[in-house]
Amino acid sequence: MTLDLPTTFDRPVHIAVIGGTGLGKLEGYTPVAALNPETPWGYPSSPILILEHNGHPVAFLARHGLHHQLAPHEVPSRANIAALRSIGVRSIIAFSAVGSLREEIKPMDFVVPDQIIDRTKGVRPFTFFEGGVVGHVGFADPFDAGLAKVVQKCADAMRGDGVRLHMGGVVVCMEGPQFSTRAESNLYRSWGGSVINMSALPEAKLAREAEIAYQMICMATDYDCWHESEDVDVAMVMKYMAANSQNAKHLVAAVLDELLKQENSDLVLAKHWEGSAQGAVKFMTKPEGRNPEAMKRIEYLFPGFWNE
Numbered sequence: 001m002t003l004d005l006p007t008t009f010d011r012p013v014h015i016a017v018i019g020g021t022g023l024g025k026l027e028g029y030t031p032v033a034a035l036n037p038e039t040p041w042g043y044p045s046s047p048i049l050i051l052e053h054n055g056h057p058v059a060f061l062a063r064h065g066l067h068h069q070l071a072p073h074e075v076p077s078r079a080n081i082a083a084l085r086s087i088g089v090r091s092i093i094a095f096s097a098v099g100s101l102r103e104e105i106k107p108m109d110f111v112v113p114d115q116i117i118d119r120t121k122g123v124r125p126f127t128f129f130e131g132g133v134v135g136h137v138g139f140a141d142p143f144d145a146g147l148a149k150v151v152q153k154c155a156d157a158m159r160g161d162g163v164r165l166h167m168g169g170v171v172v173c174m175e176g177p178q179f180s181t182r183a184e185s186n187l188y189r190s191w192g193g194s195v196i197n198m199s200a201l202p203e204a205k206l207a208r209e210a211e212i213a214y215q216m217i218c219m220a221t222d223y224d225c226w227h228e229s230e231d232v233d234v235a236m237v238m239k240y241m242a243a244n245s246q247n248a249k250h251l252v253a254a255v256l257d258e259l260l261k262q263e264n265s266d267l268v269l270a271k272h273w274e275g276s277a278q279g280a281v282k283f284m285t286k287p288e289g290r291n292p293e294a295m296k297r298i299e300y301l302f303p304g305f306w307n308e
């Protein structure tokens with residue numbers, strides 16, 4: 001599918017959409033290029049497709065690969081985020097299929113979360129800042145409030161009887177790939193979890209380290225296993241994702257229209273995150289302790305980093 005496309009693109013691409021389960025491509029868009037940059041952390045999950053929206057380039061990346069061949073713990077999130085940054089991306093809208101932990105979040109509803117509980121198990125590489133360069137970024141608010149506001153403004157793009165876009169909520173990001181036990185599902189509810197997935201992390205942490213504004217949009221496909229209705233299985237997720245992908249398409253179009261307005265240019269360029277990670281790194285490891293290989297990797301993310 002990507003074979004005949006140009007492998008270079010001559011303009012920076014500032015906005016990316018990451019698609020997950022059941023959203024391996026964005027319907028209605030014809031790619032104009034397929035980029036596959038090699039980063040210090042390897043290649044992205046799939047070639048990054050460049051799509052045109054009203055004459056503006058937008059990047060699309062399939063998180064689990066073109067054929068959904070990467071399990072959640074195998075997604076090369078560092079390469080994905082670094083590759084997107086290298087082509088100019090400063091804002092990411094990331095889609096995710098999720099289980100609902102709340103009665104009022106029905107399958108086919110969408111949620112724009114504002115918090116995460118980390119239930120991954122430390123088996124996924126989760127930072128750019130290691131191996132001789134230490135950095136600690138703030139992560140109190142893991143998503144981008146400015147992008148969330150833009151998504152909220154586009155809620156009317158959602159179609160379907162009773163289908164809702166919920167603002168705010170807590171994503172529990174579990175390790176997987178097996179679904180939760182009933183005891184775990186109930187525990188997450190007692191912790192205040194709204195929805196559950198296997199993909200919010202380390203993606204959101206790495207975006208923050210890369211000074212990229214990042215907002216996840218969760219698409220409910222099931223009630224996990226706490227509810228009296230049927231327990232989640234893959235068939236159920238895929239069935240609901242077929243419907244959700246239509247709403248994702250409507251919502252993406254509206255969100256891109258909004259983001260591409262002149263008034264949102266600073267937001268899209270993540271001016272509000274600029275310098276945050278760079279400060280977090282430069283003050284930590286003293287020059288004599290820095291590993292040149294690690295410094296080179298940071299330079300890939302932030303060209304000119306060590307000269308400034």
Ligand SMILES: CSC[C@H]1O[C@H](OP(=O)(O)O)[C@H](O)[C@@H]1O
Pocket residue numbers: 019020021022063064072095096097098176197198199200234237
């Ligand atoms: C097939 S259900 C579990 C799978 O679906 C979600 O994927 P994504 O977040 O990429 O849409 C969830 O996180 C799991 O990876």
Ligand SMILES: Nc1ncnc2[nH]cnc12
Pocket residue numbers: 097098099100174179180196197198221222223224225232237
């Ligand atoms: N119940 C669930 N648990 C984890 N990830 C999911 N993705 C979709 N449904 C899910």
